[in-house]
Amino acid sequence: MAMNDKVQSSGRAEPVAPASRRRFLKDAAGVAGGAGLLALGAGMYAKQASALPATAIRPPGALPEDDFLAACVRCGLCVRDCPYKTLKLAELGDGVATGTPYFEARDIPCEMCEDIPCVVACPTGALDRALVDIAKAKMGLAVLIDQENCLNFLGLRCDVCYRVCPVIDQAITLERIHNPRSDRHAMLLPTVHSEYCTGCGKCEKACVLPGESAIKVLPIKLAQGSKAEHYLRGWEEKEAAGKSLIGDQVELPVRGLEGKAYGDTRVEPGQGPVQGGTQVPDYAPAKPAGGGLDSGWKP
Amino acid sequence: MSAHASSGAAPERKVPPTSVRGAAMRGVVARPGREAVEAKGWLRAHKWLLLRRASQLGILALFLVGPWLGWWIVKGNLSSSLTLGVLPLTDPFLVAQQLAAGQWPYQEALLGAGIVLAFYLLFGGRLFCSWVCPVNLVTDAAAWLRRRLGLKGGKAPSGSTRYWLLGFVLVIAAATGSLAWEWVNPVSMFHRGLIFGFGLAWGIVGGIFFYDLLIAPRGWCGHLCPQGAFYALIGRAAVVKVSADKRSACNDCMDCFAVCPEPQVIRPALKGVGQDHPLILDADCTTCGRCVDVCGKDVFRITTRFNRSES
Numbered sequence: 001m002a003m004n005d006k007v008q009s010s011g012r013a014e015p016v017a018p019a020s021r022r023r024f025l026k027d028a029a030g031v032a033g034g035a036g037l038l039a040l041g042a043g044m045y046a047k048q049a050s051a052l053p054a055t056a057i058r059p060p061g062a063l064p065e066d067d068f069l070a071a072c073v074r075c076g077l078c079v080r081d082c083p084y085k086t087l088k089l090a091e092l093g094d095g096v097a098t099g100t101p102y103f104e105a106r107d108i109p110c111e112m113c114e115d116i117p118c119v120v121a122c123p124t125g126a127l128d129r130a131l132v133d134i135a136k137a138k139m140g141l142a143v144l145i146d147q148e149n150c151l152n153f154l155g156l157r158c159d160v161c162y163r164v165c166p167v168i169d170q171a172i173t174l175e176r177i178h179n180p181r182s183d184r185h186a187m188l189l190p191t192v193h194s195e196y197c198t199g200c201g202k203c204e205k206a207c208v209l210p211g212e213s214a215i216k217v218l219p220i221k222l223a224q225g226s227k228a229e230h231y232l233r234g235w236e237e238k239e240a241a242g243k244s245l246i247g248d249q250v251e252l253p254v255r256g257l258e259g260k261a262y263g264d265t266r267v268e269p270g271q272g273p274v275q276g277g278t279q280v281p282d283y284a285p286a287k288p289a290g291g292g293l294d295s296g297w298k299p
Numbered sequence: 300m301s302a303h304a305s306s307g308a309a310p311e312r313k314v315p316p317t318s319v320r321g322a323a324m325r326g327v328v329a330r331p332g333r334e335a336v337e338a339k340g341w342l343r344a345h346k347w348l349l350l351r352r353a354s355q356l357g358i359l360a361l362f363l364v365g366p367w368l369g370w371w372i373v374k375g376n377l378s379s380s381l382t383l384g385v386l387p388l389t390d391p392f393l394v395a396q397q398l399a400a401g402q403w404p405y406q407e408a409l410l411g412a413g414i415v416l417a418f419y420l421l422f423g424g425r426l427f428c429s430w431v432c433p434v435n436l437v438t439d440a441a442a443w444l445r446r447r448l449g450l451k452g453g454k455a456p457s458g459s460t461r462y463w464l465l466g467f468v469l470v471i472a473a474a475t476g477s478l479a480w481e482w483v484n485p486v487s488m489f490h491r492g493l494i495f496g497f498g499l500a501w502g503i504v505g506g507i508f509f510y511d512l513l514i515a516p517r518g519w520c521g522h523l524c525p526q527g528a529f530y531a532l533i534g535r536a537a538v539v540k541v542s543a544d545k546r547s548a549c550n551d552c553m554d555c556f557a558v559c560p561e562p563q564v565i566r567p568a569l570k571g572v573g574q575d576h577p578l579i580l581d582a583d584c585t586t587c588g589r590c591v592d593v594c595g596k597d598v599f600r601i602t603t604r605f606n607r608s609e610s
Contacts (some may be wrong), residue, residue, distance in 0.1 A: 031457045038523075039467030039480070046471075046479035069477035070400035073408070074487065076495050080365070091498025092463040098482055098500070099378075099491050123379050123387055123407035124397065263349065293487030 045099075046257050053095045054218050056102040057140045057199060059087055059121040060110065061131035065219075069284035072126035074099030084111045087118060105201020105217045111140060112200050135167060140199030141223035142172070142192045142215055150214040155179050155187050161203035161215045162190050170196040172203065190215065194224060312589065326354040329446050331554035334595030347588025347601075354430045362494050377490045379408060387411035391419075392529045393487070396480060399472040416533060424534020427519060428527050429560075429587035433490050437504055438520045438560075441511035445578070455515035458563070458583070461528035468473075468525045478481070486526045517560050521583075531582040539586055540604045543569045543577040546610070548596040555590035557597065565590065568597070 028291040052058075052065060059078055076198045078101050079087045086108045090096035101118075103110060129158050131137060142161075144150060151158035152174075165172040174188040190203075192215075199217050207213035238244050251262045260266075335344040342349075362380070364370040374381045389404075389411030397404055404412075419427060429435055468480040481487060485503045492500040507519045520527055543549070546569050554564045555569070564581035567574050574580075578593040591599040 028459075032463045034456060035460050035463030036467050038464055039471045042483045043467075043471035043475050043479040046477055046482040047475055066476060067402065070472075071402040071404065073378045073389065073397065073478070073489060074481055075375040075389075076491065077375045077379065077381060079495070080371075080374040089495045091492070091496050091500065092488065092503070093499035098498075099495075100489060121374075121381075122405070123381075123389060123411060124404040125402065125408075126578075129405070137339065142502050173521060 022098035052097075052102075054096075054221065054222055055104050055106070055216070056090075056096045057110075057201060057217055057219075059101050059103070059118045059127055060112075060116055060134060060139055060198070061122075061127040061129070062139070063126055068126050069097055069100070071124050072100050073124050074124070076101070077121040077123065078127060081117040081121040083113065084108060085115065086110050101199070104215040105140075105204040107205075109201035109205040109217075110137075110198075111202075112137070112198060126233055133196060135196075137198040137200070138220060140197065140201070140217040141194055141220045142201070142203050143216050143223045144190055144192065144215045145218075146209075146212075149209055150190070151208065152188055152190055155181060155185055157188065157190065158208060159190070160206045160208050163171070164202045164206040166200060166202060167196045167198065172269055194220075236265060246274050301454055312384040319389060329449055331446070331557040332553060332593030334554065335593050338595040340596075340600070344592050347592050351430055352436075355433065355436060359433060359490075359493065362490075363479060375583060376494050378487050379411060384415075388415055390487070391416045391533070392526050393478070393481070395529070396472045396478050399469040400476050400478060401473070405468045419530060419533050419537070421538060422534075423533065423537035423539045423586045424530035424582065424584040425527060426534070426539070427526075427530045429585035432486060432526075433485050433493065434504075434507065434524075435520065437489070437508050437517060438511050438517065441508050442560070445512055445516060447451065450512070453514055453516050453518075455518045455522045457524050457559075461525055462524055462532075464523060465525035465532075480525070484526065486524065495589075519563055520585075535582045538603050538605075540602065541568075541579045541584060541586060541588070541590060541599055542602045542606060543579070543598050544600060544602070544606075544609050545596065546570075546577050549574075549598050550596060551601065552595065554593040554595070558589045558593045560587065560589075577609050578607060580606060 023201045046069075049066075058065070058068065059082075063071055071207055074089065076089045076099075079089055087101045088103065090098055090102060092098045096102050097153065105254050114134060116134050118133065119129055119131055121127075122129075144153075144161075147153045159174065161174045162168065162174055171193055173191050175191045176186045176188055179185040179187045199220070201217040203215045204213045222225050234245075254265070257265060332344055338344075360377060361373045364372060365374060372383060377390055378393050379387070381387055387407040387410055389408045391412040394404060394408060394412040397408075471479045483503070485500075485507055488500045489504050492504070493497070509522075513516050515522065543565075549569060555565055559565055561581070561583040564579050564584040566572050567581070568577050568579040571577075586601065588601055591597075591601060
């Protein structure tokens, strides 16, 4: 045991010869360079792979994507506490940052639980607990993206996306417009309002089209244009100021329409222009060329 | 022998037979621990290995009985979990990356990371590697197969690569403002994959197996893994250590060197190189206890860092 009692100095503690110092530096540089390349590769892959597919929707309360990717530790606690198995963790090859939670509305949409258990479960703040009212969630924005196949746009009364919307009549309304094809029916067009849409995706799930949905939840960045800040909306300015900012406009009378409100040019039978003191009989506005069938039906 | 042997220079010089290179030059020991099985019986010669596998698989089972059987004891994965609805545990390596990326986590994650950090600070950082991490099963399997097939040679990068990589992982997190390493981290990916589904992550796990088997002996855990490096750093002052307290009985069979995942840590304690006490204090030691198992002479035992006695 005598040999063990003596402390032997290790090589590193002794003065290092210049040659071996040079070699040490060279080795260290090689090792550091290799490690740096590995990390750089990971970083570049991460940057390149951080673009989220348009159909992958983050859970409610998710931070903006950049911050989300810095905060989410990929533990899956939000997935576990989702009662409807809406959320899933991305697997390698899904196109979503590996291990981060997302859902696809056409598969299983968000049921908008009032207690938002996924947000409560998140330990890291990737899902922001400032979100307490699920109606304020902004997971994405529904867009009626295919107006050629949407049944309501074809003049039918499908309305399913409107009916299933948890924020019905606010996030989706049916806007009634004239059907120029039949020329006598209305079309009720599902119209999304970004102020109220939470991006839950129930409309996309419910769309009756086989395969792809005509209405889709997209990331807000993709779904919305930027506001034209330089363009002052006259009607909003007027309402805010209580009066028109450019003063009252001169209203010139329109001959033959003197009794009507300014700007109202609708002409009903018997109201046509008078020629030489006599009313032009059966006056009707001209029909658009080639537009509409006239079956002769009268109400 | 000191200067030249430990800087690993001059091949014309005599290499000490008990050094790591000495073991390599003696050839690969295909079945380390045969003596120990004869001397102590199979069970005692695999005691720590069995305990370790029980720990690894038991922890994995705790995570799996939730999704498989609906018994929600532990939710989440090793990155962050919630036990019995009250105990948060978070991987401090992930919180470190998160902080580097510029995000301050909620207190659950901080508390969870604090608990885990305190445990490993106290008991030994790389206990994570040998007693918890599921990748250890993969790399141990590769090392076992390597010994059995008698595969020699291979080129492993320097053991300090992992510390550089750890530094760069944090730098990259700060530079990209995201947990960049978590896109590729096989450690968290493997555990998450077992619980939540793999996708193509099998490829990465298979890659590590074949890297360790065919290219670099003990390459991943012993040379590259920045998560292991992180735990080695936090476990520098930990209490639980392996001691070669009966080193006078050592018969130079080299079984411990053959089986040890970090064989460079053994020599200072076993042969008194650069230290006089028999404790393995090197932070790279994972306290796996395999050296205790395979030694027919019972040279090693697991004790505390305060116990410098020899018998």
